[in-house]
Amino acid sequence: MKQELNVSRGIKDSLMATLRDVAEHAGVPILEAYHALRGKAMADDKNREAVIQVAAELGYTLNVTIKDVAALANVSIATVSYVLNDSHPVSPATKRTVLEAVDSLDYRPNVTARSLQASRSRLIGYGWHQIKPGQSAPLLDRFTYWMAQAAEASGYHVLTFSNPDDHPTAMYRELIKTNRVDGFVLAHTNRNDARIRYLLDAGIPFAAFGRANDRWRFPYVDIDGRIGIDLATQHLLEMGHSQIAIVGWPEGSLSGDGRMQGYFDALDEAGITPPREYITRAENTSSDAYRAAAALMRLPSPPTAIICVSDLMALGVMNYLNQQGLKIGEDVAVTGFDDDPVSDLLHPGLTTLRQPIDQIAAQVIDLFLAELDGNRPKDYQILLAPELIVRGSSDPRR
Amino acid sequence: MKQELNVSRGIKDSLMATLRDVAEHAGVPILEAYHALRGKAMADDKNREAVIQVAAELGYTLNVTIKDVAALANVSIATVSYVLNDSHPVSPATKRTVLEAVDSLDYRPNVTARSLQASRSRLIGYGWHQIKPGQSAPLLDRFTYWMAQAAEASGYHVLTFSNPDDHPTAMYRELIKTNRVDGFVLAHTNRNDARIRYLLDAGIPFAAFGRANDRWRFPYVDIDGRIGIDLATQHLLEMGHSQIAIVGWPEGSLSGDGRMQGYFDALDEAGITPPREYITRAENTSSDAYRAAAALMRLPSPPTAIICVSDLMALGVMNYLNQQGLKIGEDVAVTGFDDDPVSDLLHPGLTTLRQPIDQIAAQVIDLFLAELDGNRPKDYQILLAPELIVRGSSDPRR
């Protein structure tokens, strides 16, 4: 079968079918069609154009290459490349001819070939952090979406991979060594993040959504939790509360400590010193926060407002208050952090701090691309302020 | 500066630094080091090995290529390729030598070069569907995570891109034409999905999570909503309910109609004919479902159980019941669909149907890879049964 065409060696089957079709329509031998489409030397150059036209009309994209464009425009492939990349002066006339050929063939450069030649894949790796079934991380999920969008604006794409908690750097190593990606975006970082240590050591370009320890200098964008909780606390003060408690995270996490600080700052500013019992800490789960709320409300002088450092915890607190028959927003105010989508669906809605996740993603990508080019801007560690979203849980009028 | 090395043309700056370092440590001229590392002809072959060793010890990965491996193992690059791909017989002795060289250099093939040669990128495109700020789609987000994981098991990776609602096929076209991806995985399909029409027309390989209309034959995995709601209804019957209402979606959507059918099937089986007023329809939002619940509960003979075809709607229904001071799970039972992460955090927890999203993702990837290879299995349209998760909203004992 294949022997009917002595160039068939190396030609893929799908191509053969196409070829047969085009050759028939153009009224030339298959071999002629192949040569025409592939830009090889031909007896009659008129046939070439005819074949190419026919193929285009039939909608056979057939892996149009730079060669085909060159042949149709009657220039060398170098010239086509010059025009496409604006990398070398080309006369206006030639440029027009080339552009027309590109257009009529609907040519698109093969990114793989480009990558090989440039040793740049224009791919950014992003490792999903492991999530237990039943859990979710809506914020990070939205982050990846916006990141993809921002990357595309600069001609990059995001390659996602799953990143096991054990051996957290393996995939990063592999993706770089095989030239799959040009670098990485990290999220969900921690103070002594093994990935950051590795990337820093190996000199691999990356940017992060989130901070680590102060010794490591790398580009990141993060939310200023201090300002966030400060805003929430001020808001509660303005609503007339003076007995304000907080449910924070265990001491030692960067963002956790920052958020707590905002609480102290705001109260300090208002000249209030909260009783020691109002300052509670719990793991970042709904049920732990539930227990923290129970402890708070059993105090001789219970708070009239409870600040939580995450929406998840606020949910636990609200569950407890509901259970006790207390009216959220009237008897006790509650605030969260993150603007989890569910915050707006609850009843009453949860007052919270919205992370401008689209901006965060865009800035992380910007930082990453700068890093890739080797020119780190002066401000490569960015803190963004969250936005206070007031809902019924702290303001009964809403 | 650069002139100190007359091969410097075309050598990247970062490489130069490395080179200088290695040459110094190995005690050879820079040019010598370069030739050694790049596998070019050299005066003294002993130097070559020494240089390579030194470079490896210093941790300079320096883009180790198949050439370097060949040089170290003293075989041709073809032989190395044979060993690595097991694509051609190689004597055990040579194989060992090659493998040792690969090991000592910690060589990994360049995927870009492989892609170019094979015209296969081993990348699967996945378009994020546009999401309005404040909304979320936790199920699809989890889907992408599991999909990435499944793809990796077969040596593929997932490239995510943002897919605007206007001109929904543009990015698909672009990614295929530029050879970025080998095909696509779709999710969030609809009956007359423009993307599916395009991909089918263009003959581009893909597999979907979700169905379209019956005329189109393409590989997909979907949840059997009929069985799901059937299960939920049976569960409510077992709990002693006989006045069971449903809040469905507007007529016309494939999955919506299927889910409704499960309700009728189960009641039919039990010999119950629900009153016409118990069958309500609303858009898939919390607030629309809230109104539907209000209408139901104002009936002369209100239901004692309300089935919702999504968790989002169940949340709206629960909000209404809460508001009215009705005890969820005791006065009125509620069920949802999807097992949104929040279902387990509510109070009481929401009885719902869990989509085995990890399995769905794995099967979609399997279907896609089969499609790529051109061998579609007999069962290329798969319906998976969801799992009933019983919580307090339908069973007060929980």
Next chain:
DNA sequence: AGGCGTTTTCACAACGCTTTCCAGCCTGTT
């Protein structure tokens, strides 16, 4: 030692692009 069939290995083209270097060509100047 020569011949022959069977492994095993190698040189080289090809994949599609970018980029360097160089050769014409055209002006304008001497």
Next chain:
DNA sequence: AACAGGCTGGAAAGCGTTGTGAAAACGCCT
């Protein structure tokens, strides 16, 4: 008329693989 110098375009090398066709090595028999 000769020639310097600026423009424009082309030939070819190279990016790191894989696969083909052919040569080399090997073993066995006469």
